[in-house]
Amino acid sequence: MLEVQEVSKNFGALAALAGVSLAVREGEVFSVIGPNGAGKSTLFNVISGLHVPSAGRIILRGEEVTGLAPEVINRRGLAKTFQITNIFPGISVYDNVRVAAQSRASVSGRLPSLWRRPDVEGPVMELLGAFGLAARRDDLAQSLSHGEQRYLEICLALATDPALLLLDEPTAGMTPGETKDATALIRQIAQSRRLTVLLIEHDMSVVMGISDRIAVLHFGEKIAEGPPEAIRSDPRVLEAYLGGADE
Amino acid sequence: MSKVLSWRGWLVFAALAALPLTPWMSKYYMLLAFDALLFGAVAMSLDLLMGYTGLVSFGHAAFFGIGAYATAVLLERGVLSLWLCLGFAALAVGAYALAVSYFATARRGIYFALLTLIFAEVIYTFFRYTQTFGGSDGIQGLPSFEVAPGWAVDAPARLYYLVVTYLLLAYLACRVIVRSHFGRVLVAIRENEDRARFLGYNVQRYKMAVCLISAVLTGLAGALYPGRSAYATPDLLHWSVSGEFLIMVMIGGLGTLVGPIIGGAFFIVLQEKVSSYVQWYNIVVGLVLVLIVLFVPRGLVGLRDALRGRSGREAAG
Numbered sequence: 058m059l060e061v062q063e064v065s066k067n068f069g070a071l072a073a074l075a076g077v078s079l080a081v082r083e084g085e086v087f088s089v090i091g092p093n094g095a096g097k098s099t100l101f102n103v104i105s106g107l108h109v110p111s112a113g114r115i116i117l118r119g120e121e122v123t124g125l126a127p128e129v130i131n132r133r134g135l136a137k138t139f140q141i142t143n144i145f146p147g148i149s150v151y152d153n154v155r156v157a158a159q160s161r162a163s164v165s166g167r168l169p170s171l172w173r174r175p176d177v178e179g180p181v182m183e184l185l186g187a188f189g190l191a192a193r194r195d196d197l198a199q200s201l202s203h204g205e206q207r208y209l210e211i212c213l214a215l216a217t218d219p220a221l222l223l224l225d226e227p228t229a230g231m232t233p234g235e236t237k238d239a240t241a242l243i244r245q246i247a248q249s250r251r252l253t254v255l256l257i258e259h260d261m262s263v264v265m266g267i268s269d270r271i272a273v274l275h276f277g278e279k280i281a282e283g284p285p286e287a288i289r290s291d292p293r294v295l296e297a298y299l300g301g302a303d304e
Numbered sequence: 305m306s307k308v309l310s311w312r313g314w315l316v317f318a319a320l321a322a323l324p325l326t327p328w329m330s331k332y333y334m335l336l337a338f339d340a341l342l343f344g345a346v347a348m349s350l351d352l353l354m355g356y357t358g359l360v361s362f363g364h365a366a367f368f369g370i371g372a373y374a375t376a377v378l379l380e381r382g383v384l385s386l387w388l389c390l391g392f393a394a395l396a397v398g399a400y401a402l403a404v405s406y407f408a409t410a411r412r413g414i415y416f417a418l419l420t421l422i423f424a425e426v427i428y429t430f431f432r433y434t435q436t437f438g439g440s441d442g443i444q445g446l447p448s449f450e451v452a453p454g455w456a457v458d459a460p461a462r463l464y465y466l467v468v469t470y471l472l473l474a475y476l477a478c479r480v481i482v483r484s485h486f487g488r489v490l491v492a493i494r495e496n497e498d499r500a501r502f503l504g505y506n507v508q509r510y511k512m513a514v515c516l517i518s519a520v521l522t523g524l525a526g527a528l529y530p531g532r533s534a535y536a537t538p539d540l541l542h543w544s545v546s547g548e549f550l551i552m553v554m555i556g557g558l559g560t561l562v563g564p565i566i567g568g569a570f571f572i573v574l575q576e577k578v579s580s581y582v583q584w585y586n587i588v589v590g591l592v593l594v595l596i597v598l599f600v601p602r603g604l605v606g607l608r609d610a611l612r613g614r615s616g617r618e619a620a621g
Contacts, residue, residue, distance in 0.1 A: 105502065131504040143502075145495035156492040159485050160504040170485040217503055 058083045058221055058253045059104070059135075064113030066096075066103050073099040075277045076113070081221070081255055086247060088256045088264045090288075091274035092297060097257045098140055100274065101225050104255075105137045106130040118220060131160075136219035138210045140226045140257075146199035150190055153198050153209060154181045157216035177216075184212045187246060204235045215246070222247070224256045228263055236260065240267050261298075265289065273297065308479050320468050324461045334460035336576055338467050338532050342525050344568035345471045347552035348478060348561050349521035354550070355559030356482055357514050358494030360417045363404065363424030364549045367519040369541030370397050371526025373431060376443040376536035386449040386457065386466075390527050397523025398516060400427070405515035409508045412497070425543060432538040442537030449531045463532050470528060471565070474521050478561050481517065490514055555596045557603025566604050 059081040066074040074096045081087045089097050102108045104115055106127035115123045122130050131137075145153045155177055159165060162175035185191045188208040193201065198209060207227060214222055227243060228236040240263050247254045258264045264271060264285070271288045273281040275297040281288060288294055323329055323337065346368060353359045374393035383389070408419040431437050438444070448458040449466075457466055481487050489510050492500045501507050530536050539545075548571065556567020574592060579585035600607045 126506075127501045128504050128506050131502055137502055143496060143499050145492055145499060147495050148491060152488065152491075156488045156500075157503045159488065162485065164485055165504075166506070166509075170489075172480045172484050174484055213499070213503065 058118060059255065060114075060116040061100070061104065062114045062116065064100070064103055064110045064115065066099055066108060067111045072277050074103065074110075077274070077277070077279050078113075079272055079279070079282075081253060083253055084251060085269040086244070086254045086256060086267055088258055088268040088271045089274060090258055090261065090264055090271060093259075094276075095274040096277040097274055098225060099277075101137065101223055101255075101257060105135060105223060131217060131219075134220035135223065136214035136217045136221075137223040138207075138214050138225055138227060140229055142203070142206045142210055144198045144206060144209050144213065147197060149195050150185065150198055150201065150209060151181060151194040154184055154212050154216050157213040158184075160216075161218050180216065184215055188212055188242070204231055204239075207231065207239070211243070215250070219252070221253045221255065224254060226257055226259055228258070228260060236263060243267065308476055308483075317468070317472050320471075321465070324464055331460045334464045335532060336573065338460070338463050339576075340569035340572040341467045341471050341565075342528060342532075343549075343552060343572050344565035345467075345474050346522050346525045346549055347556060347564035347568035348475065349518045349525070350549050351553050351556075351559065351561055351564040352478060352481070352490070352514055352518045352521075354553050355557075355561075355564070356487065356494060357490045357511065359409075359511065359515070360550070361420045361515075361518075362417045362543065362546050362550070363420030363422075364519075364522055365541050365543065365545035366404075366424035366427040367397050367401060367522040368526035368529070368545070368549075369431065369536070369538070370400055370427065371523035372529045372536040372540050373437060373443070374523075375527040375530045376446055377437075379446040379449070379530060380443055382447075384447060384450040384456070386451050386531075389449060390524055393523050393527035394520050397526075398520050401516050401519030401523075402512070405512040405519075409511040409515065421543060421546070424541065424546060428538060428541040428543070431541060438537075440538060442535055442539075443530075444535045444537075446530050446534045446536075457531055466531065467528060470525065474524070475561065475565070477521070482561065486510070486513070551593055555593055555603055557605035560603070560605045563603050563605035570604065 061077060061079040063076045063078055064074055065072065065076055077100060089100060091097055099108065103110045106122070106125050106129065109124045114121055117130065117133055117135055120133065122133060145156070158177040158181050159175045162177065164170045164173045164175055182191060185194055188211065190205060190208060190212065193205065198206065201209060211224070211227060224243065228239050231239060243254070244267050256264070256268065268285055270282065270284055272279055273288060273294050280293045280297060281291045324334060346364070350361065350364050353361050371393040374396045375389040378389050378392055404420060404423045408416045411419065432440055448456040450456050457463055489500065489505055492505070493507055493510060497507055526540070552568040552571045553564045554567070555570060556565065557563025575585065575589055578588045582588065
């Protein structure tokens with residue numbers, strides 16, 4: 058599904074990523090963890106097209122996408138949520154998801170889109186229902202609670218009908234209770250839609266419960282990769298986390 | 305699917321069409337109404353950019369002025385057909401708008417405003433100092449349009465009906481656009497440009513497209529202007545005219561289409577009425593605008609909605 062091959066990214070003298078390789082298989086939940094500043098978000102930004110990597114290649118569904126623009130990569134089947142909530146604040150919840158869903162309408166990007174209004178009511182309401190937002194469809198997105206905004210953001214990504222979903226700390230800022238619910242919901246939706254999920258997480262408890270495999274980043278390098286049980290007991294991982302005084 | 309224009313909207317246009325039949329519509333008022341509705345239409349076109357897409361253009365006077373010069377050049381050479389004038393204006397303005405929008409939309413925020421301003425100043429300087437187009441005098445003493453051979457748009461009432469027709473068609477076009485797939489993407493770009501990109505939208509293409517639409521609509525209004533003034537002068541392209549267009553949108557209400565039409569008409573009538581009494585009319589006009597911005601920040605349409613007790617901005621129709 059996704060192959061990251063020896064990807065490096067430098068910001069001036071800072072090497073945010075140094076030769077990171079990953080292979081995400083179809084249908085799995087793959088997590089990337091690591092202390093703050095380990096390069097997790099940079100990795101996501103490189104994969105999703107926001108940054109061009111300094112070196113290395115990115116292969117999405119068998120095609121190279123290295124250095125393509127975010128809108129192009131999105132149309133190749135990759136959708137992303139952001140660490141800091143990134144929605145359309147001044148329009149309604151429904152309009153948020155509608156504009157995402159209609160980007161896959163056949164009319165999108167063509168001249169008739171100037172007068173046509175593709176009907177996406179079905180898929181939009183289905184998504185809002187799955188995330189418990191149906192009752193708030195007419196409220197402005199900015200009036201939602203933090204947790205609801207995080208869900209809305211996932212709705213936006215899912216509305217573009219991706220094959221691969223990148224979630225950047227989806228539970229950031231949630232209470233422990235909300236985090237638990239959110240984790241279960243993500244797992245369930247990924248299964249029902251046969252999604253491949255690449256997840257960045259800070260919170261070890263979330264990652265351990267949801268992931269098929271985990272990679273650990275530390276100072277821009279991958280120091281470990283494997284199933285949750287192996288990661289939990291890996292001495293390098295423990296050292297990175299304890300040394301970073303993060304958990 | 306709701307209708308493009310409500311019964312109330314049709315009623316307003318019917319009232320506008322009936323206006324010349326009322327006894328107090330002198331020639332003077334007919335021409336004032338022409339200006340009011342013409343600049344209302346321009347402000348509405350600018351609203352597609354400002355209110356819906358969140359792009360502030362400081363160069364709309366260039367679109368208006370190029371439209372006016374396109375007509376003037378043809379009328380001067382005896383090409384009187386309204387349709388040829390409009391077609392030529394649309395082509396000229398469209399070509400210019402494509403070039404401007406390509407460069408202006410490559411940058412964000414203040415750079416868009418600055419680039420539209422700089423391009424417009426170049427066009428102003430070009431017409432101001434090119435003798436082929438009359439230099440600072442512009443092109444004067446133009447004949448009237450002909451809708452069909454021998455059917456000239458010369459009387460004030462005919463000009464008035466011409467502008468009402470244009471306003472109606474332009475308004476219907478804008479309404480359809482803002483409610484379409486395309487229009488919703490524009491609002492998404494206004495709200496969060498980066499998110500729109502990550503949903504698969506080529507934001508620059510959408511911005512260029514809406515610039516082109518807004519520019520051509522403004523240019524067509526500009527093309528009608530010499531039909532009433534019988535001239536096209538470089539003053540029409542001056543940056544202060546672009547500033548007035550922005551003010552019309554602001555006082556009418558961003559992102560509402562109807563608001564800027566009202567704002568444009570209000571501005572023209574206010575300016576005309578105050579200037580007929582005092583030399584320093586700009587001070588009075590400015591004062592009124594400051595009061596509106598301070599006390600009715602959502603514009604004249606916002607005032608109406610505040611009285612009715614509902615939120616103003618039409619988010620996405």
